[in-house]
Amino acid sequence: MLPNVEVIDLLTGVSLEAILLKPPATTHSQETKLAICLHPWSWLGGRMKDPVLVSLVDRLLSKNYHVLRYNSRGVGRSTGQASFAGFDEAKDLEAIIHWTLDHLPNVSSIVIIGYSHGSLIASLQPPLPAPVQTSHVLLSYPLGPRS
Numbered sequence: 160m161l162p163n164v165e166v167i168d169l170l171t172g173v174s175l176e177a178i179l180l181k182p183p184a185t186t187h188s189q190e191t192k193l194a195i196c197l198h199p200w201s202w203l204g205g206r207m208k209d210p211v212l213v214s215l216v217d218r219l220l221s222k223n224y225h226v227l228r229y230n231s232r233g234v235g236r237s238t239g240q241a242s243f244a245g246f247d248e249a250k251d252l253e254a255i256i257h258w259t260l261d262h263l264p265n266v267s268s269i270v271i272i273g274y275s276h277g278s279l280i281a282s283l284q285p286p287l288p289a290p291v292q293t294s295h296v297l298l299s300y301p302l303g304p305r306s
Contacts, residue, residue: 163178163179163180164176164177164178165177165179166236166237167229167255167258169251169254169255169258170254171247171250171251171254172239173232173237173238173239173251174236174237174238175229175230175231175232175237175238175251175255176207176229176230176234176235176236176237177207177227177228177229177230177255178207178226178227178228178229179225179226179227179259180216180220180225180226180227181225182220182221182222182223182224182225183220184223189223189265190265190266190267190268191225191263191264191265191266191267192222192223192224192225192266192267192268192269192270193224193225193226193227193259193263193266193268193269193270194215194219194224194225194226194227194269194270194271194272195227195228195229195252195255195256195259195269195270195271195272196212196215196216196226196227196228196272196273196274196277197231197252197271197272197273197274197277197278197280197281198212198228198230198231198234198274198275198276198277199274199275199276199277200241200275200276200301201230201231201232201233201234201241201276202241203276205231205234205275205276205277206230206234206235207228207229207230207234207235208228209274211274211298212228212272212274212277215272216228224270225263227255227259229255231248231251231277231280232247232248232251239251244279245276245279245280245283246283248280249280249283249284252271252280252281252283252284253284256269256271256284256287260291266291267290267291267292268291268292268293268294269287269291269292269293269294270293270294270295270296271284271293271294271295271296272295272296272298273295273296273297273298273300274298274299275298275299275300275301276301277298278297278298278299278300278301279300279301281295281296281297282295282297282300
């Protein structure tokens with residue numbers, strides 16, 4: 160299994176600091192569920208250890224989700240610089256999803272959870288091709304930048 164905290168080099172040219180938590184009760188034969196949590200805007204202090212996202216972790220783990228949280232561009236040990244509209248971060252999200260699919264077996268469903276600016280990034284991710292089911296949870300979506 161992957162280390163708990165690491166820096167992931169992506170094809171987008173940035174490296175993102177990430178935490179991947181494994182649910183306590185998993186077997187090799189069961190399908191894998193994945194939750195990816197995206198934090199608020201880094202320019203306003205957003206980070207993967209945001210209290211709102213941290214409050215979701217135990218609930219997701221108890222439902223047998225693997226939980227991936229990561230610092231977006233320019234936060235912690237992540238390289239690059241944050242953008243306003245989130246288009247570069249959306250490319251990073253797509254790349255980290257594919258990286259995770261390459262490292263976790265039998266992923267059957269992904270839920271992308273974005274909080275504030277993270278929900279803007281999450282909303283840019285289209286559903287993955289079958290058989291992977293894709294869901295989005297958008298918390299406190301910032302209406303201002305695109306309205």
